[in-house]
Amino acid sequence: TGSGPPVPRPGQLVARTAGPNPPVLSCRALRKVFGGHVVLDDLDLDVAEHEVVALIGASGSGKSTLLRCVNLLEDLDDGTIHLDGEHITDPRVSPDLVRRRIGIVFQAYNLFPHLSVLDNITLAPRRVYRRDRAEAEFQARELLARVGLAEKAGDYPDRLSGGQQQRVAIVRALVNAPRLILLDEVTSALDPELVGEVLTMIRDLKADGMTMVLATHEMGFAREVADRICFLDGGRVIEEGPPEQVLGEPTQPRTRQFLRRII
Ligand code: ADP
Numbered sequence: 001t002g003s004g005p006p007v008p009r010p011g012q013l014v015a016r017t018a019g020p021n022p023p024v025l026s027c028r029a030l031r032k033v034f035g036g037h038v039v040l041d042d043l044d045l046d047v048a049e050h051e052v053v054a055l056i057g058a059s060g061s062g063k064s065t066l067l068r069c070v071n072l073l074e075d076l077d078d079g080t081i082h083l084d085g086e087h088i089t090d091p092r093v094s095p096d097l098v099r100r101r102i103g104i105v106f107q108a109y110n111l112f113p114h115l116s117v118l119d120n121i122t123l124a125p126r127r128v129y130r131r132d133r134a135e136a137e138f139q140a141r142e143l144l145a146r147v148g149l150a151e152k153a154g155d156y157p158d159r160l161s162g163g164q165q166q167r168v169a170i171v172r173a174l175v176n177a178p179r180l181i182l183l184d185e186v187t188s189a190l191d192p193e194l195v196g197e198v199l200t201m202i203r204d205l206k207a208d209g210m211t212m213v214l215a216t217h218e219m220g221f222a223r224e225v226a227d228r229i230c231f232l233d234g235g236r237v238i239e240e241g242p243p244e245q246v247l248g249e250p251t252q253p254r255t256r257q258f259l260r261r262i263i
């Protein structure tokens with residue numbers, strides 16, 4: 001814009017861009033219909049850089065569909081999604097290039113059983129994004145080491161616990177250095193004693209400043225890790241705010257009803 005590079009203010013270590021950045025994720029008026037059933041209904045959601053947003057709501061409220069739409073795994077019936085200010089639901093945009101910038105992890109069955117841990121992580125970078133094999137493997141090993149799974153690189157998924165498999169799936173979502181990570185009930189399919197190691201990894205990602213949207217039934221974890229909680233009902237965000245407000249003093253009868261049922 002001709003204003004030159006941003007100048008650090010006194011006491012500021014890193015030069016910030018002048019003015020507020022656009023949200024990392026901006027969803028406007030999303031609408032998704034499955035067989036006449038409205039699943040996302042005029043849904044708006046903004047996520048700022050480094051922000052962690054937890055999506056809560058009853059089964060069928062649209063959490064997974066929202067995450068799948070953001071990752072362009074589903075076509076919208078209406079609405080727009082921007083990533084870092086770029087309109088990614090423009091049909092001219094390549095979904096593969098968008099998915100490189102957004103990592104996603106599902107509830108279960110994430111890994112390919114016939115591929116080693118290392119190949120699971122590097123398959124997409126090599127095949128889809130044409131990245132150099134040695135470079136992709138080097139980065140994958142580095143990430144595995146960071147999460148204590150270095151010695152599992154050559155193993156097949158069935159040799160790993162469910163918790164280790166989910167941690168590998170998260171590593172795979174991180175390997176393209178995404179701007180945003182989407183986590184869809186990533187601990188729901190795990191035995192209770194394996195949940196902790198996955199939650200620890202998500203905590204570490206937050207500490208690193210990763211921007212995340214996570215759908216979860218773990219209210220304790222949502223309260224701890226989320227900067228903001230969005231309660232979905234019928235495909236809309238009907239209440240949102242800081243965890244202590246949404247979970248502690250919900251204003252909407254539907255939110256109160258939901259929390260009474262699950263806590
Ligand atoms: P949540 O993750 O909050 O449980 P979902 O997004 O999975 O909710 O589902 C929302 C609604 O959309 C549900 O009624 C579900 O049955 C429906 N739905 C989701 N995916 C499909 C699909 N591929 N085809 C038809 N209906 C679907």
Ligand code: MG
Pocket residue numbers: 063064065184185215
């Ligand atoms: Mg779901």
